[in-house]
Amino acid sequence: MSRMNEIITRMINVPTVRRPFLALALCFAWSLVSIAQAQVQYVAPVERSGYQRVTSYDTLQAFLKEVGSTAVVHVEPLAKSKSGRTLAVAKVSSSRVFGEDAHKLRVLLFGQQHGDEHTGKEALTVLLARFASGDLNALLEKIDLLIVPQMNPDGSELYQRRTSDSVDLNRNHVLLTSPETRALHDLFYQWLPHVTLDVHEYGTMSRSWSDSGFVRIADTQLGMLTNANTSAEMRELQHKSIFPYIAGYMHGQGYFFQEYIVGSPSDRVRHSTTEINDGRQSFGILGTVSFIQEGIKWRTREDRLERRVKSQLASIRALLEYCSKNAEKITQIVSHERARLLTLAGQPIAVRMDHFTGKGELQIPVRIVATQHDTVWQVKPYHGEVRMQKSTLLPEKYIIEKKDSAIVQLLRRHHITVEEVKQESQVNVTAYMMDSTRRSEIEEEIQPLVSVSSHSMTKTLKPGDFIIPTKQLQSALLAIILEPESMWGLTKYEQFGYLLKEKQYPVLRTR
Numbered sequence: 001m002s003r004m005n006e007i008i009t010r011m012i013n014v015p016t017v018r019r020p021f022l023a024l025a026l027c028f029a030w031s032l033v034s035i036a037q038a039q040v041q042y043v044a045p046v047e048r049s050g051y052q053r054v055t056s057y058d059t060l061q062a063f064l065k066e067v068g069s070t071a072v073v074h075v076e077p078l079a080k081s082k083s084g085r086t087l088a089v090a091k092v093s094s095s096r097v098f099g100e101d102a103h104k105l106r107v108l109l110f111g112q113q114h115g116d117e118h119t120g121k122e123a124l125t126v127l128l129a130r131f132a133s134g135d136l137n138a139l140l141e142k143i144d145l146l147i148v149p150q151m152n153p154d155g156s157e158l159y160q161r162r163t164s165d166s167v168d169l170n171r172n173h174v175l176l177t178s179p180e181t182r183a184l185h186d187l188f189y190q191w192l193p194h195v196t197l198d199v200h201e202y203g204t205m206s207r208s209w210s211d212s213g214f215v216r217i218a219d220t221q222l223g224m225l226t227n228a229n230t231s232a233e234m235r236e237l238q239h240k241s242i243f244p245y246i247a248g249y250m251h252g253q254g255y256f257f258q259e260y261i262v263g264s265p266s267d268r269v270r271h272s273t274t275e276i277n278d279g280r281q282s283f284g285i286l287g288t289v290s291f292i293q294e295g296i297k298w299r300t301r302e303d304r305l306e307r308r309v310k311s312q313l314a315s316i317r318a319l320l321e322y323c324s325k326n327a328e329k330i331t332q333i334v335s336h337e338r339a340r341l342l343t344l345a346g347q348p349i350a351v352r353m354d355h356f357t358g359k360g361e362l363q364i365p366v367r368i369v370a371t372q373h374d375t376v377w378q379v380k381p382y383h384g385e386v387r388m389q390k391s392t393l394l395p396e397k398y399i400i401e402k403k404d405s406a407i408v409q410l411l412r413r414h415h416i417t418v419e420e421v422k423q424e425s426q427v428n429v430t431a432y433m434m435d436s437t438r439r440s441e442i443e444e445e446i447q448p449l450v451s452v453s454s455h456s457m458t459k460t461l462k463p464g465d466f467i468i469p470t471k472q473l474q475s476a477l478l479a480i481i482l483e484p485e486s487m488w489g490l491t492k493y494e495q496f497g498y499l500l501k502e503k504q505y506p507v508l509r510t511r
């Protein structure tokens with residue numbers, strides 16, 4: 001007998017006086033059952049199209065409105081794009097108020113920084129539909145989620161990688177000159193997520209690989225932290241624990257999965273950039289377990305769309321599963337690293353590094369062009385190890401003169417604490433003299449490489465000058481962008497090219 005029939009039977013057998021009360025109770029119970037049974041099943045636009053079409057901006061907005069005020073999903077505007085379109089963030093939580101439970105692990109997922117890479121956005125909308133339908137509530141016991149499905153609505157509508165004003169958002173995480181990247185970093189600083197995932201696509205039809213006889217066929221690739229200044233403990237967690245977990249899940253679902261690599265067999269194959277200017281490493285340098293995911297892209301946007309979206313989603317789900325099972329462990333590692341970042345003064349910071357061949361091996365799934373057979377290929381030449389080539393000691397403070405306030409504006413976009421000098425005073429500092437600037441190949445690109453020598457001096461600080469203490473979460477970030485010999489410093493950007501023009505480098509260090 002069902003529970004409802006049981007209640008009805010009991011009701012028939014009760015004395016008449018209690019019947020009105022019970023009738024009311026019955027109605028109430030019945031309506032609860034009906035609500036539970038009629039749990040709305042939300043369907044993402046890409047599913048509704050039978051995986052025939054990618055989702056337009058307008059359709060995405062309508063969908064976000066639909067799921068945006070359900071039990072666990074709340075959608076809010078995050079920012080306006082350069083052309084005035086809305087970037088939205090979905091806050092997904094089983095708590096009454098998002099972020100209320102400070103013990104929960106916070107995870108930030110964002111997609112489509114590159115407007116022509118749609119499957120990240122599609123996978124994140126399917127994920128939102130599942131959360132809104134109540135299918136994934138178990139995942140939310142230990143984690144709160146922030147989801148920005150579409151970082152670049154303008155590029156998406158124009159079917160182009162860059163924004164409408166031609167910015168590559170995934171190369172704008174140091175300058176933060178675009179409203180889209182700035183909003184993402186503001187969101188990061190508001191919630192300080194422990195884990196972040198930036199979802200992209202990689203082109204598989206590249207000449208450099210087919211000329212070597214291969215086509216890469218991994219459904220998704222997962223990129224981890226590579227900058228030598230990121231936490232060794234986090235990199236180990238990513239490689240030895242998280243990556244194998246996701247790989248096992250993906251293989252179980254019948255998907256090809258591998259670690260993210262760039263380059264080609266005819267030159268060198270390595271992991272992605274050590275630069276902190278992308279959506280992965282810019283958060284990694286702040287003590288975050290951050291990833292980039294690259295789903296496969298075939299000939300067109302729609303080519304094999306269903307498998308592409310589902311494999312992106314599978315890989316994201318596997319990461320969330322891992323996070324919910326290991327929430328305490330990840331929270332601990334992140335807290336430990338963020339505390340360490342406050343104590344780096346006097347410690348070496350890597351300012352130059354490169355990818356080398358090491359002991360590690362890598363096997364990846366490929367299709368042989370000549371036979372069209374799928375097989376596993378041992379990557380050669382595999383430059384799988386990042387090694388530090390030059391370091392500098394982090395000072396207690398950096399000093400920047402009033403005339404260089406453009407640098408300070410940039411630091412403030414990174415929520416870095418800056419003290420403004422109010423009264424004239426004298427301090428002992430170290431200044432850098434520019435010895436030479438030459439052009440050098442860094443990660444297959446020609447960039448300035450600077451050599452300096454340092455000397456001590458007494459500096460008169462004037463009102464309006466700036467002091468930047470390095471006892472901040474952004475300690476390593478500060479050194480990487482301010483040090484003149486840093487390969488990923490401000491000197492590589494056109495806007496700050498003037499820093500190389502003077503005999504004395506304008507940023508000073510306290511001794």
Ligand SMILES: [Zn+2]
Pocket residue numbers: 114117170200201
């Ligand atoms: Zn991309």
